[in-house]
Amino acid sequence: MPLEVDRHVSEIDDLLREVLDGPGVTTRGERTAARDGFGPGPMQAYLTKVREHSYRVSDEDFAALRAAGVSEDAIFELTVAAAVGAASQRLEGARRAMRRSA
Amino acid sequence: MLRLATLERGHSWPKRLFLGAIERIGQVRADDVLRISIYRPRFFGHAWMRFAKSILRGPSPWSAGERELIAAMVSRLNACPFCVGIHTGTATLGLARTVDLAMLENWRGAGLDARLAAVFELLEKRAADPDALTPADIDRVRAAGVSDGAISDVFYVAFMFDLINRLANAFGFTTGTVEGTRKSAAILHRLGYRVPGLLLR
Numbered sequence: 001m002p003l004e005v006d007r008h009v010s011e012i013d014d015l016l017r018e019v020l021d022g023p024g025v026t027t028r029g030e031r032t033a034a035r036d037g038f039g040p041g042p043m044q045a046y047l048t049k050v051r052e053h054s055y056r057v058s059d060e061d062f063a064a065l066r067a068a069g070v071s072e073d074a075i076f077e078l079t080v081a082a083a084v085g086a087a088s089q090r091l092e093g094a095r096r097a098m099r100r101s102a
Numbered sequence: 103m104l105r106l107a108t109l110e111r112g113h114s115w116p117k118r119l120f121l122g123a124i125e126r127i128g129q130v131r132a133d134d135v136l137r138i139s140i141y142r143p144r145f146f147g148h149a150w151m152r153f154a155k156s157i158l159r160g161p162s163p164w165s166a167g168e169r170e171l172i173a174a175m176v177s178r179l180n181a182c183p184f185c186v187g188i189h190t191g192t193a194t195l196g197l198a199r200t201v202d203l204a205m206l207e208n209w210r211g212a213g214l215d216a217r218l219a220a221v222f223e224l225l226e227k228r229a230a231d232p233d234a235l236t237p238a239d240i241d242r243v244r245a246a247g248v249s250d251g252a253i254s255d256v257f258y259v260a261f262m263f264d265l266i267n268r269l270a271n272a273f274g275f276t277t278g279t280v281e282g283t284r285k286s287a288a289i290l291h292r293l294g295y296r297v298p299g300l301l302l303r
Contacts (some may be wrong), residue, residue: 005254014149021163022145054271055181087264090232094257101237
């Protein structure tokens, strides 16, 4: 019998599929890396902030990304990928605890 | 104003018309979650809004108001003022009791029932170290009378807000005035996360 905690997993899979494969200016590889918290140049520090303490993101972070030539749509896509990755990782921790106590 | 101009003004014209119309009718800035969800929905918005409606308004052992309260608490733990503002507003309307930041910060003295108190305890532990949840933590919530289905739904609400809190903070969602936030919460309470399908294409 499927566990209660797996009830909405297919909806999250749909969300993840759109974020990784949906139309956009970045590649699937770049989005997958952002989901896992990685990015090139100034993107790395920014994505770490988004994942770990998003309340510290500032206008200066965006200025640094623009100065490095990152387009607005690329920032949008990689930010969403990083946020989805951080949320998924936290959900996975919860699902693990639920499965072990079932 | 959002930090990315394209999220502010880059929508196709039918969507700009829609945003303008709801701002005129509601007399308040269109909600920034809506604004980014209809920007490029085949990348982000289509599955997201479906998920939001399912988790926050679909069948669950928790009432819609209780889910809004859990959403507000997750948002407080993630330090997201925008989502705390909106979802304390929707929780207040859904539960017919005042829910505000002070209540979330001092929830132990707020007279929550045993189930919600156990859930808040769990959420605080999870916020301190998301990888440290143990089967014993889950068992403590079960012992307070919370079913596995209800615990799971807490984790799905937490997933949603772990995601949107980060986007709100990163993109600089606009908090607005107390009155504006109250209006936005009232609109969300009434519409219940329903977005016309045409806008999610």
